[in-house]
Amino acid sequence: MIEVRDLWKSFGPQPVLLGTCLRIEKGEAVVIIGRSGGGKSVLLKHLIALLQPDRGQVLVDGQDLCRLDERQLLQVRRKFGMLFQMAALFDSLTVYENVSFVLQRERRHTEAQMRKLVAEALEMVELRGIEEKKPAELSGGMRKRVGLARAIIYRPEILLYDEPTTGLDPVAGARIDQLIHRVWEQLHVTSIAVTHDMASARRISKRILMLHEGGIYADGPSADILSSTDPVVHNFVNGIVPADSQSFA
Amino acid sequence: MVVPILQQRVRYLFSELGELAHIAGEAFRSLRHHRPSWRDFVEQLHFIGVKSQSVVITTGAATGMVLCAQTYFQFHKVKMDTATGAVVSVGMCSELGPVLACLMIAGRVGAAMAAELGTMKVTEQIDALRTLATHPVDHLVVPRLLAATVAAPLLTAEAVAVGIFASWMVGAHLLGIDSAYYVANMNRYTAPTDVVTGLIKATLFGAAIAVISCYKGLSCQQGAEGVGKATTEAVVYSSITVLVANFFLTLFLTRLFKG
């Protein structure tokens, strides 16, 4: 169970999160939507304590992450898998070394077992035979899928996906959605994704949270949010530019 | 006007020093509790030790040669030609060897460490590392710290040896100092403590360069500009640390060894 209580975060003079509250139960599949630059990635990073809030609490299974030091956090983070918006692969390592990173550190598997697990994980994201390539040799979409393989290989309980399908072609995107759905269904993980793609949100979530102006503006079952009549949600979901707004500001 | 700026600077300096001490402390804690990755250590040792050879040998040789020539020109006036070897040897072992070799290491290795870690920071690879339940200090700082601490004294020894040999070549073969006297005086006046002093200094400099450069990399600000700044600062701070620490270490170690 993940609970965020009254989370405040600003970068210098720029406020990003203004007292955000949310609660996600174990085994839920949630999507967070919101405007670009609205703080979705920042919120996601708080859930795994990559960022420290200015104020507020992040509770994971009852444990307040803000009170733990970096070493204690390592234990908690073992429960999480995260896919970064830009994949964040280790560029000095090969794809194999990237995907098997956690397994190598844990020293519980033999080399042959790890090869097999990595091949399976890459198979799940529909990549084959790229184990010895470096991240720089891959396309953006391929990198993202390698990042996904790296996050799911060690069977975490909670998976955070930051825009898993952005930058993929529609078919590959749909396949990744299927994969995320399958991982959620079969491995009973808690799945939290950030996305701009409403079709994708529909496919991978049961519940949608909308982050707006530093707080959770809307929260409800996916179908309700996607057909909401609230003007802010409706405009966002359907990509309508309000008549009175003139610019991005 | 001046006072607030000064206050700010001082506060900044202390917060930097605090962070630096934190990373160093974390590295030692990690050494006590975790087995460092042998493979990463060897990789770093190769990068720092083996690949710095040409730079360090050139530095050692050039310093030895010019020191020999300059000492000879002065000593020749007072007919003390054969003492040249002693001056070169003591100077190289305890001061010039460690300082110059480590300045070169700071430039080559410190810059590389800061740039590498800085790039990892701005491309979120450090964050990725943390999500994979790995402490950046365990995985990145410790192997670099160990490798630099091992490599720096070895490279310094190499620079000193090459420097002394080069000075002998210049002294005995170019300037015509009697080779036997040159070597004899050198042996007579160079104490084992001079060699030990140099090696202790180099070990500490190596550790300092690694910690400072890793700290600068890990605390890098966003973007390519941030990486550039981190790299420059790593080299500048490491070099200044080497120079300033050298003075105090000279005082301290001389006290220690010579009573």
Ligand SMILES: Nc1ncnc2c1ncn2[C@@H]1O[C@H](COP(=O)(O)OP(=O)(O)OP(=O)(O)O)[C@@H](O)[C@H]1O
């Ligand atoms: N490390 C940082 N330092 C300073 N400002 C930051 C940092 N990270 C994020 N921000 C700011 O926080 C705001 C929210 O950023 P965030 O990346 O969370 O947006 P987002 O909702 O994920 O947008 P997108 O959909 O485009 O990815 C942005 O305005 C950004 O400028």
Ligand SMILES: [Mg+2]
């Ligand atoms: Mg984002």
